[in-house]
Amino acid sequence: STVPVVTLDGPAGVGKTTLAKRLADALGVAYLDTGAMFRTLAWKLGPGAHELPEGDLRARLEGFCFALSGAGGASVLSCNGVPVGEEIRTEEVAALASRIATLPVVRERLKAAQQALGASCALVVEGRDMGTVVFPTARHKFFLDATPEERARRRCQQLEAQGQPADLATIAAQIRERDDMDRNRAVAPLRAADDAVTVDTTSLDIDGVFAELTRHINARG
Numbered sequence: 001s002t003v004p005v006v007t008l009d010g011p012a013g014v015g016k017t018t019l020a021k022r023l024a025d026a027l028g029v030a031y032l033d034t035g036a037m038f039r040t041l042a043w044k045l046g047p048g049a050h051e052l053p054e055g056d057l058r059a060r061l062e063g064f065c066f067a068l069s070g071a072g073g074a075s076v077l078s079c080n081g082v083p084v085g086e087e088i089r090t091e092e093v094a095a096l097a098s099r100i101a102t103l104p105v106v107r108e109r110l111k112a113a114q115q116a117l118g119a120s121c122a123l124v125v126e127g128r129d130m131g132t133v134v135f136p137t138a139r140h141k142f143f144l145d146a147t148p149e150e151r152a153r154r155r156c157q158q159l160e161a162q163g164q165p166a167d168l169a170t171i172a173a174q175i176r177e178r179d180d181m182d183r184n185r186a187v188a189p190l191r192a193a194d195d196a197v198t199v200d201t202t203s204l205d206i207d208g209v210f211a212e213l214t215r216h217i218n219a220r221g
């Protein structure tokens, strides 16, 4: 099949990336982080992108080409031939990404790029609208959720593990703001697809969620 095998959607800090990479390894398919695509555009276009006239923005977007190489959880996303790096992994870039993610022209462009990548190989994809908009016919759709407090705690731990300063209250506020924007935008808002399996991960660890996802995948075949 040329459609992705698994879609993982959900709010920030829920553990999508860790789980998507593990699933990709287990299934022997490529892994695509669509949030990284929005972050890369946000990073490259800068804070002014939002104010550009639509025609100008559309023209700038045509200059970006995404590609996927490697395999499993180690799949590498590149933009214009350069692997996407750690520079996009800040809450500032995430906030900018969330802002440009409200623009229909940006979503259209990335949707086409995501579908093209999905047509070239089987994938585990993570994002916000994978099961609802980009890959509506995916075989396995999951929506991961957890309380905002638990997600802030996880993100905090992650940042500390990377040696980055992390203040729980600040991170909780940033996550809440970004989730509000993602849930309430007009185009492709964050929500579970009608046919997605929702997993509340609040009281589960990564192994527990992974077991739950693989159980569903094996049951459905």
Ligand code: C5P
Pocket (backbone or CB within 6 Å): 012, 034, 035, 036, 038, 039, 094, 097, 098, 099, 101, 126, 127, 128, 129, 130, 178, 182
């Ligand atoms: O997943 P990540 O936190 O890296 O995504 C950054 C932002 O990109 C999200 O807050 C969201 O606004 C946007 N995004 C999106 N649709 C996707 C993936 C990410 O709107 N499929």
